[in-house]
Amino acid sequence: MKILLSIGAWNPAHGGPFFSVGNLAKALAANDHIVSLLAADYPHMSAEAPPEGVPLELVYGRLVPGIRQTVIPRASRKVDQIIVDSMPQVIHDNGLWLTLNHKMAQAAQRHSIPRMLSPRGTLDPWAFQYRNWKKRIAMELYQRKDLERVDCFHAASALEAGNIRKFGLRQPIAIIPNGVEVPGQPAHFRVAENISGDKENALATSNLPKERIALFMGRMHPVKNLPALIQAWAKVQPSGWRLKLVGSSEVGHREELEKLAEQLGVAKTVMFSGPVYGEEKTRLFRDAQLFCLVSHSENFGIAAAEGLAAGLPLIASKTIPWEAVVKERAGWWVDGSAEGLAEALAEATKRPPDDLEAMGLRGRQFAMSKFGWKAIVEKFISVYGWMNGLCERPSCIEL
Numbered sequence: 001m002k003i004l005l006s007i008g009a010w011n012p013a014h015g016g017p018f019f020s021v022g023n024l025a026k027a028l029a030a031n032d033h034i035v036s037l038l039a040a041d042y043p044h045m046s047a048e049a050p051p052e053g054v055p056l057e058l059v060y061g062r063l064v065p066g067i068r069q070t071v072i073p074r075a076s077r078k079v080d081q082i083i084v085d086s087m088p089q090v091i092h093d094n095g096l097w098l099t100l101n102h103k104m105a106q107a108a109q110r111h112s113i114p115r116m117l118s119p120r121g122t123l124d125p126w127a128f129q130y131r132n133w134k135k136r137i138a139m140e141l142y143q144r145k146d147l148e149r150v151d152c153f154h155a156a157s158a159l160e161a162g163n164i165r166k167f168g169l170r171q172p173i174a175i176i177p178n179g180v181e182v183p184g185q186p187a188h189f190r191v192a193e194n195i196s197g198d199k200e201n202a203l204a205t206s207n208l209p210k211e212r213i214a215l216f217m218g219r220m221h222p223v224k225n226l227p228a229l230i231q232a233w234a235k236v237q238p239s240g241w242r243l244k245l246v247g248s249s250e251v252g253h254r255e256e257l258e259k260l261a262e263q264l265g266v267a268k269t270v271m272f273s274g275p276v277y278g279e280e281k282t283r284l285f286r287d288a289q290l291f292c293l294v295s296h297s298e299n300f301g302i303a304a305a306e307g308l309a310a311g312l313p314l315i316a317s318k319t320i321p322w323e324a325v326v327k328e329r330a331g332w333w334v335d336g337s338a339e340g341l342a343e344a345l346a347e348a349t350k351r352p353p354d355d356l357e358a359m360g361l362r363g364r365q366f367a368m369s370k371f372g373w374k375a376i377v378e379k380f381i382s383v384y385g386w387m388n389g390l391c392e393r394p395s396c397i398e399l
Contacts, residue, residue, distance in 0.1 A: 001384055002034045004088035008098035010039035010047040010056060012275060013248055015219050016302045017120045018048075020156075020178045021094050024380070026051035027179060027373040033381065036086050038079070040072055040100045057082045061099060069134070075103045083111050090384045091115045092154075096122040096147075097138055105146035114387040116174070117147070118154040121299035123163050126223060126319075152387055152397075156300030157321035161398060163299075173398045174383045178300050179376040182368050186311025187286050189357040191240075212241045212353075214345070215288040215312070217281070218303045221250040225294045225317060225336050226257055232341035234264035238349035243292075246273045246284060285310035289356050290348055294336050295320050305371050308363035313356050315344045330363030 007021050008014065021037070028035040029051070041047040041058040050056035059079065061072035072078075083091075091113050093104045108115035121127055128135060135143075153173045155161035161173045192210050214233075218224060226245060233243045243266075245257065254272060261270040276284060285291075291307030291314050298304075298320040307314055308330060316322035317336030325331035332344040348356070382394040393399075 001090070001381060002086065002088045003028060003384060004036050004038060004083070004086055004091050005094070006038040006091065006100060006104045007094040008040060008100050009042060009045045010037065010050070010058070011045045012048065012277070013045055016300075017094050017118075020120070020300075020302055021118075022051050023179055023181065023373070024376075025054045027377045028380070029053045031374075031377050031381075033377075036082075036088070038082055038100075038104075040070070040098070042070060057086075059100065059103075070099050072099045072103065075099065076106065079103050079107045080110070083107055083113070088113060089388055092118070092384075094118045095120050096143060097135060102142055102146060105149060109149060114151045114384075115149070116152045116154055116383070116387065117150045118156070119160070119164065119299065120156075121160065121297065123167055124160065124297040124299060125163065125166075126297035130223065152383065154383075159321040160299035172393075174379070174394070174396050175398060176376060176379045176383070176396055177371055178302050178305065179373040180302065180305045180309045180367060180371045182309045182364070182372070183282055183285065183311075185286065186364050187288060187357070187360055189289055189353045189360070209287045212290075212349070213288040214241060214243045214290040214292055214315075214349070215246065215284060215307070216244070216292045216303075217246045217276075217284070217306070218293070219250055220245065220247050220254045220257060222253060223296050225296050226253070227260055228336060228338045229292060229294050229341055230257060230260050230264065230266065230270060231338035232345055233270060234266045235338065235342040236345045236349065237266065237269070238345065241349050242269050242271055244271045244273065244284075244288070246276060248275045282310075285312065288312055289353065290315065292341075293317075293320065293322070294341055296336065305367055308360075309367040309371070311357070311360040311364040313348065313359040314363060315341065315348060317341070324366065325363060328362055328366045330359050330366060 005025050012018050025035050037050050037056045040061045042061050044063050059072050059075050061070050091108045150171055153164050155173050155175050156178050161175050261267045291312040293301050293304040294317040301320045304322050314325050314331035316333050319336055323333045326333050334340045334344045379396050385391040
C-alpha cells in the first residue's frame with residue numbers, strides 16, 4: 001500500500017510525534033509498504049535525516065517574528081506536486097494547528113484521497129487550554145472545518161478517543177497504541193556500591209552509576225507536571241537516589257525547574273540534561289531503576305512505553321492512560337499532586353533492587369506484547385485498506 005505520512009516539522013524538538021511517526025514509517029517500510037514522509041523545514045527547527053529506507057519530502061517555511069506563527073510560501077503547489085508524484089492511497093496527517101496540517105487537509109480534499117488524522121494529544125483538554133487564544137482563532141477560521149472533513153481519526157488510547165468525541169466529532173476512530181523499539185537488554189539495576197579493593201571487581205563496576213536513578217525523559221514543558229515531581233522529591237529525599245530530568249527545554253521551563261530545585265534544597269540530587277538519542281539514550285534507560293511520567297495530559301505517553309520496554313517500573317499520574325501498570329504489577333498509577341507522587345516515590349525507593357527489577361521485567365513483557373511493531377503495522381494497514389473500501393471494518397475501529 002502507498003502511504004503518505006505528514007507532520008508539522010521533522011525535528012526531535014517537535015516532541016513525541018517525531019519518534020512515533022518516524023518509527024511508524026520505518027515499520028511500514030520494513031513490511032514492504034511504500035511510505036513517504038512529508039514535513040516542513042524551518043530555520044528555527046531544521047529537518048533531521050529520515051528513517052533508513054523512507055524518503056522525506058520537505059516544504060520550506062519561516063517563523064513570523066512577534067506572533068511566532070509559521071508560514072510556508074507556495075505550500076499548496078509543493079504539496080500537490082508531492083501527491084501527484086507519490087500517488088498515495090491514504091494521507092495520514094499528524095498533529096493540529098500548524099500550517100502544514102491545514103495544507104494537508106486541503107490537499108486531501110482536492111485530490112479525493114482518504115485522510116487519517118492523529119491529533120497526537122492536541123485535543124486533550126489541558127493541551128487545548130494551554131495558551132489557547134491562537135487555537136481558538138484557528139478553530140474558528142479553518143481548524144473546525146478541517147476536523148470535520150477527516151475520514152478517520154487515530155487515537156493512541158481510549159482516553160484520547162474520548163477527548164476527540166468531546167469536540168463533537170463523530171467520524172470513525174481507530175484506537176491503536178504507539179509502538180516502541182524494545183532494547184536487547186533490560187535495565188541492570190546495579191550500582192557501584194561498596195567496591196572492594198579487588199582490582200578486577202573495581203574494573204567490573206567502574207562504569208556503573210554510583211547512585212540509583214529515577215528518570216524522566218521528554219520535553220521540559222509545563223504539561224509534564226515536573227514542578228510537582230520535584231516537590232514530591234523534596235518531600236521524600238530518598239537516600240542513595242537521584243532524580244534525573246532529561247530533555248529539551250521549552251518556554252524557559254528548565255530554568256524554572258532548576259530554580260525550584262534550589263529553593264527546595266534538592267539541587268544536589270536533581271540533575272538536568274539536554275536531550276539524548278541513540279546509544280546514550282539506551283544507556284540512560286539501562287542505568288536507571290525507575291521511570292516517571294506524571295504529565296497533566298498525554299494522549300499515550302511514548303516515553304512511558306519506552307521506559308517499560310527498557311525494563312523499568314513506572315510511576316504515572318492518573319491523568320495519563322497508564323492504569324495497566326497496576327494490573328500488570330509493573331508500577332504505580334497515582335494522583336499527580338506533589339503529595340500523591342511523594343507517596344509513590346517513597347514506596348518505590350524503599351523497595352529492594354530485586355523487587356524493582358521483577359516489576360520492571362513484568363512491565364517489559366507487557367510492552368513487548370502490546371506495543372510490538374508487527375501487530376501495530378497490521379492494524380494500521382487494515383484501517384488504511386478499510387478507508388479505501390478494500391476490506392471489512394477492523395475491530396480497532398470505533399464508530
